[in-house]
Amino acid sequence: MSTTPKGAPGGRPAGDLDPLAADDPQNWHLRESYTFDRNVIAEIRRAANTGIYRIRGWGAKRRMPTLDDLVFLGASMSRYPLEGYREACGTDVVIGEDRASQPVRLQIPVTIAGMSFGSLSAQAKEALGRGASAAGTSTTTGDGGMTMEEREHSSVLVYQYLPSRYGMNPDHLRMADAIEVVVGQGAKPGGGGMLLGQKITERVAEMRTLPTGIDQRSACRHPDWTGPDDLEIKIGELREITDWRVPIYVKVGAARPYYDTALAVKAGADAVVVDGMQGGTAATQDVFIEHVGIPTIAAIPEAVRALRELGVHRREVKLIAAGGFRSGADVAKALALGADAASIGTAALIAIGDNDPAYEAEYRELGTSAGFWEDFQAGTDPAGITTQDPELSARLDPELAGRRLANYLQVLTIETQILARANGKSHVLNLEPEDLAALTVEAAAMAKVPLAGTAWVPGAD
Amino acid sequence: MSTAVRTFDLAESARRKLNQALHEAADGESFEVLNPRGAHAVACGITADIDVVVRGSVGYYGAGMHQQGRVLIEGNASTGLAENIMSGEVRITGNATMSAGATGCGGLLVVGGNAGARCGISMKGVDIVVGGNVGHMSAFMAQAGNLVVCGDAAADLGDSIYEAQIFVRGEVESLGADCVPKEMRPEHVETVAGLLAAAGEAAHGVDPGDFRRYGSARRLYNFTIDDVDAAQAAAQAAGGDHR
Numbered sequence: 001m002s003t004t005p006k007g008a009p010g011g012r013p014a015g016d017l018d019p020l021a022a023d024d025p026q027n028w029h030l031r032e033s034y035t036f037d038r039n040v041i042a043e044i045r046r047a048a049n050t051g052i053y054r055i056r057g058w059g060a061k062r063r064m065p066t067l068d069d070l071v072f073l074g075a076s077m078s079r080y081p082l083e084g085y086r087e088a089c090g091t092d093v094v095i096g097e098d099r100a101s102q103p104v105r106l107q108i109p110v111t112i113a114g115m116s117f118g119s120l121s122a123q124a125k126e127a128l129g130r131g132a133s134a135a136g137t138s139t140t141t142g143d144g145g146m147t148m149e150e151r152e153h154s155s156v157l158v159y160q161y162l163p164s165r166y167g168m169n170p171d172h173l174r175m176a177d178a179i180e181v182v183v184g185q186g187a188k189p190g191g192g193g194m195l196l197g198q199k200i201t202e203r204v205a206e207m208r209t210l211p212t213g214i215d216q217r218s219a220c221r222h223p224d225w226t227g228p229d230d231l232e233i234k235i236g237e238l239r240e241i242t243d244w245r246v247p248i249y250v251k252v253g254a255a256r257p258y259y260d261t262a263l264a265v266k267a268g269a270d271a272v273v274v275d276g277m278q279g280g281t282a283a284t285q286d287v288f289i290e291h292v293g294i295p296t297i298a299a300i301p302e303a304v305r306a307l308r309e310l311g312v313h314r315r316e317v318k319l320i321a322a323g324g325f326r327s328g329a330d331v332a333k334a335l336a337l338g339a340d341a342a343s344i345g346t347a348a349l350i351a352i353g354d355n356d357p358a359y360e361a362e363y364r365e366l367g368t369s370a371g372f373w374e375d376f377q378a379g380t381d382p383a384g385i386t387t388q389d390p391e392l393s394a395r396l397d398p399e400l401a402g403r404r405l406a407n408y409l410q411v412l413t414i415e416t417q418i419l420a421r422a423n424g425k426s427h428v429l430n431l432e433p434e435d436l437a438a439l440t441v442e443a444a445a446m447a448k449v450p451l452a453g454t455a456w457v458p459g460a461d
Numbered sequence: 462m463s464t465a466v467r468t469f470d471l472a473e474s475a476r477r478k479l480n481q482a483l484h485e486a487a488d489g490e491s492f493e494v495l496n497p498r499g500a501h502a503v504a505c506g507i508t509a510d511i512d513v514v515v516r517g518s519v520g521y522y523g524a525g526m527h528q529q530g531r532v533l534i535e536g537n538a539s540t541g542l543a544e545n546i547m548s549g550e551v552r553i554t555g556n557a558t559m560s561a562g563a564t565g566c567g568g569l570l571v572v573g574g575n576a577g578a579r580c581g582i583s584m585k586g587v588d589i590v591v592g593g594n595v596g597h598m599s600a601f602m603a604q605a606g607n608l609v610v611c612g613d614a615a616a617d618l619g620d621s622i623y624e625a626q627i628f629v630r631g632e633v634e635s636l637g638a639d640c641v642p643k644e645m646r647p648e649h650v651e652t653v654a655g656l657l658a659a660a661g662e663a664a665h666g667v668d669p670g671d672f673r674r675y676g677s678a679r680r681l682y683n684f685t686i687d688d689v690d691a692a693q694a695a696a697q698a699a700g701g702d703h704r
Contacts, residue, residue: 051687165564165583168545170506170526197683209566209585209604210623214682219602223582224541224560230521233501237522237541240480241506 043286054286055194057119057376057386059187059278059324059346064295066278066324067333069443070436071452074422082421089417090427093341096178096247096270098316099239103270104156104178104247106341107136108413109428110331112405113275113322113345114160114180114251116142118195118204119282119376120349121393122149123401124385127352129153130398131405135413140180140343143193143218145207146172153398158249161238163192164218166208170241179238180249181231181269183222183260186279186323189253189293193218194283198379201388228263235268249273254299254323255292261306261319271318273343274303278324280346282386283377296323296334298446301433304338313338314429328415335416336423336431337447344412351408352401353383465491472496476503486511499539504532507549524551527568543570546587552663559596562589565606569656573663578615581608584625590660598637600627609656611667619675628653628672641678649674 020027032038043054075081082089096103112132117125119142129150132139138156145167151157159176161168173179184190195204197213205212225234235248250264251273264272276296281289300321307313321339324346325331331342346354357370359382366373366380376386384395420428423435437452438444444451445458469479471494479494480502486492488510497503497517504513505525515523518536528547537555546565556574563579565587572580572589578596581589586605594612601617603625613631620637627640628649636642654669 049689052684165545165585168564169566170508170528170545170547173526211682214623215684219583223563223579223601224522224544230540233521234541237502237505237525240477240502241526243481243484244477 055196055283055377056286056289056374057280057282057284058289058374059280060290061374062290064277065297065440065442065446066295067297067330069297069440070333070438070447070449072332072336072419072423072435073437075424080424082424082426084418084421087421088426089421090429091413091417093318093429095249095318095340099268099270100178100245100247101243102177102245104138104158106138106156108409109335109341109416110135110325110409110412111137111158111320111341111343112139112348113279113343114140114142114158114182114185115345115349116144116193116195116282117147117150118142118144118199118208118388119193119386121384121387121396122147123393123396123398124349124352125150126153126398127396127401127405128348129157130402131348131352131409132156134402134406135409137409138177141172141176143195144204145169146175147207151175153402160251162218163220163222164208165223166210166218173238174242176242176246178247178249178271179242180251180273181235181238182251184253184255184275185251185281186253186275186277186293186296187281188284188288189255190220191284191288191292192220193281194377196283196377196379199377199388204388228267231263231267239268247271249320251275253277253279253292254294254296257294257299257302258306261303262310265307265310265312265317269317271320271340272303272307273320273322274299275343276300276321276323279322280349281376295446296321296325297337297443299323300334300337300339301446301448307338314340328412328417329419331412332416332419332428332431333436335420335428336435337433337449340429347408348405349385351405352385353396353404354381354385356383359383466493467491468493468495470495471498471500471503476500479503480505483507483509483511483513497536501539507532510549518555523553527551537574542572543568543587546570554663556593561591562587565589567606569659571660571663575612581606581625584608588656588659590656590664592660592663594631597634600625600640601637603627607652607656609653609660609664609672611657611664619677621681622675622677624677626652627675629675630667630671630673633673633675636675639678639681640675643674643676645672645674 093106133155139154140158156177158178162182195216247270249271250269252260254276277293318340320341321334322343334342362382381387384393436449486509491512494515499520501520502522503519508528511530513532515534520539522541523538524532524543526545529549531550534553538557540559542557542561543551544563546568548568550569552571554573558577560579561576562570564583566585570589572591575593576591576595580595580599582601584603584606588607590609597615598617600619604623608627610629614633616634617637619640657664
C-alpha cells in the first residue's frame with residue numbers, strides 16, 4: 001500500500017511544457033494564490049481522495065531561519081589568521097572521558113545520525129558504516145536494532161536506545177561504542193517512528209517482533225521511564241549493564257533545548273544530541289515534520305546556555321547538534337555557536353546516492369523527480385537506499401557509496417578547518433560566537449550574535 | 462563450578478561491585494544479596510546461568526535485561542522489574558510497581574503479588590505470570606508472549622496490542638484500543654496451565670480453565686485508505702455507477 005498516489009504534492013516536477021512560462025505574455029494575467037498555491041491545492045485534493053494524512057520522509061521543506069543567515073567575520077587587524085593549508089587545525093572530539101572507561105574518540109567533528117535498518121537497506125547501512133569509518137567518525141543504529149553488517153563496517157557505532165525497543169538486545173548494547181537514549185528527533189519531537197507495510201519484510205519483521213506487512217507505528221514514550229528523574233536511574237542501569245565502559249548520549253528533538261539539555265545533564269548524559277526541525281525522518285506525518293520543533297539555529301545557543309550555566313560546556317558534557325547540516329560552513333557555524341560536533345543524516349544519504357539524477361526516468365514513473373524524492377516510506381526508492389526491495393537495494397554498491405560518503409565527510413571537515421583557520425583558530429572547537437555576525441534580525445535574536453555591522457543582539461541585556 | 466553461595470551486603474558494599482561480580486560469574490554460581498534497601502538496577506544484565514537471591518525490596522530495573530539464570534527477589538520491586546528480559550527467570554514474592562517485564566523478549570517473569578500500571582508494556586516474547594492484579598494499560602502495544610493475570614486487570618488492558626496473548630482470571634475493567642476477547646480453546650488452556658505450573662507458588666491452586674483470553678482485533682495493523690479515484694476508476698471499468 002502506498003499512501004502517496006502518483007503526482008502527490010511535496011515535489012512539483014516541472015512538466016515538459018510549463019503552463020506558466022513567465023516569458024509568455026498570454027500568461028501574464030494568471031495570478032497564483034499565495035495562500036492556495038498549486039502545492040496546497042494538490043494536497044487538499046490528495047486528502048479528499050484518500051482520507052489519510054500525508055506521510056513522507058525527508059525533513060521540513062518550508063523556508064525557515066537557517067545557519068545561512070550567519071557569516072564568519074574572519075581575521076582582520078585585531079585577529080590573526082592561520083595559513084589555510086599548512087598550519088595545524090585540530091578536528092578531534094572526545095566524548096565521555098569523565099565517566100566512561102572507553103570514551104568515544106572521533107577524528108572529525110561530524111557524525112552520522114541514527115537511521116534504522118528497515119527504513120534503510122542493509123547496503124545503505126553498510127555504506128554509512130564504511131564511509132564514517134574511513135573518515136574516522138561514528139555511525140548510529142536506529143529504530144529496529146543493530147545489524148551485524150553495520151557493526152562490522154562501523155569502527156565507532158552508537159547504539160540507539162529507543163521508546164519502541166525494537167530489536168533491543170543487551171548483547172548489542174555491550175557491543176556498542178556508545179549508547180544514545182533517544183527521547184525525540186528534530187523531524188518529530190513527540191512522535192514515534194513509522195515504518196509502513198511495504199518495508200516490513202520478513203527480516204525487518206523478525207528483528208522487530210512484528211507481523212510482516214503491517215503499518216508499524218513505533219511508541220513515542222519510553223516504556224519504563226518517565227521524566228528526568230527516571231532517566232537518571234535508567235542511565236545508571238545502562239552504565240551498570242555495560243560496566244561503565246561506554247559514553248551515554250541523550251538525543252532530543254529541538255523543542256525546549258535549554259530545559260531539555262539541562263535535564264539531560266542532570267540525568268547524567270555524557271553528550272546531548274539536539275536535533276533541529278530540519279532533521280530528517282524515514283516516515284512521518286507531513287503536518288508533524290513541518291509544524292513541530294524549532295530550527296537548528298535557534299536550538300544550539302539555548303542548549304549551550306544550559307551547558308554553560310551548569311559549568312559543563314566543552315568539558316564533561318558534549319553537545320552534538322543536528323538538523324539540516326549540508327556543508328562545512330554549517331558545521332563550523334554550529335561549532336562556533338558552541339556545539340562540539342555536528343551530526344548529518346539527510347546529507348549523508350544524498351552523499352551515498354539519494355535523489356541521484358541518474359534514476360530520473362524512474363523518479364518520473366513514481367510521479368516525482370530527482371531532487372524532489374521524499375517518499376522514503378514507500379519502499380520504492382530507485383537509488384536502493386530507503387527500501388527493503390532486494391532488487392532496488394542491490395543497486396547500491398556499499399563500497400562505492402561508502403567512498404562517496406568518506407569524500408563528503410572529508411570536504412565537510414576541510415571546509416570547517418578553512419573557516420576555523422580564517423578566524424585564527426588552531427582547533428575547530430576554538431571557534432566561538434564572537435567569530436560570527438547575523439544577516440537578519442531573526443538570526444541575530446536566535447543565534448544571540450550581533451546583527452552584521454552593529455553591536456546589536458536583539459533580546460540581549 | 463562453585464557451590465558456595467557468595468554473599469553481597471549492599472549495606473556495606475556498592476551495587477557496582479555486586480553487578481560486576483554477577484557479570485563475571487561462571488555458570489552454576491550462586492549469589493545472595495542482603496540489604497538491597499530499594500537500590501536501583503540490582504542484579505541487572507546477568508548473562509551467565511547463575512542463581513541470585515535478593516533478600517529484600519529493590520528499586521527500579523531490578524534484574525533488568527536479564528539473559529540467563531534465575532533471580533528471586535524476596536520483597537517488592539519498583540519500576541521496570543526485569544525490563545527487556547531475554548531468557549531465564551525472574552521471580553518476585555511481593556508486588557511490582559510500573560512496567561514490570563516491559564519489552565521482555567523471552568524468559569519468565571513471575572510476580573507473586575500485584576503488578577502496577579503497564580505490566581508487560583511492549584512485551585516481545587516474554588511470559589509473565591502475575592499472582593494478583595495488574596494496573597492500567599497493561600500489555601500496551603504488546604507484541605508477543607503471554608501475560609497471565611490470576612486476579613483482575615485495570616482499565617485499557619492490551620491497548621494497541623499486536624500478537625501477544627493476555628489471559629485474565631478475574632475482572633477486566635476495560636479493554637484498550639483494538640484489544641478484544643477471544644475464544645479460549647484447549648491449546649490456550651494448555652498454555653495457561655503450563656505457565657501456572659512454571660509460576661509455582663505464585664499461582665498455587667489456580668485453575669487454568671478459569672481464564673479468559675484477549676488479543677488483537679488487528680484493525681490497527683494498516684492505515685485505512687478510502688481511495689476515491691481508484692474506486693471510481695474500478696466502477697467505471699466494470700460499467701457500474703459513475704457518480
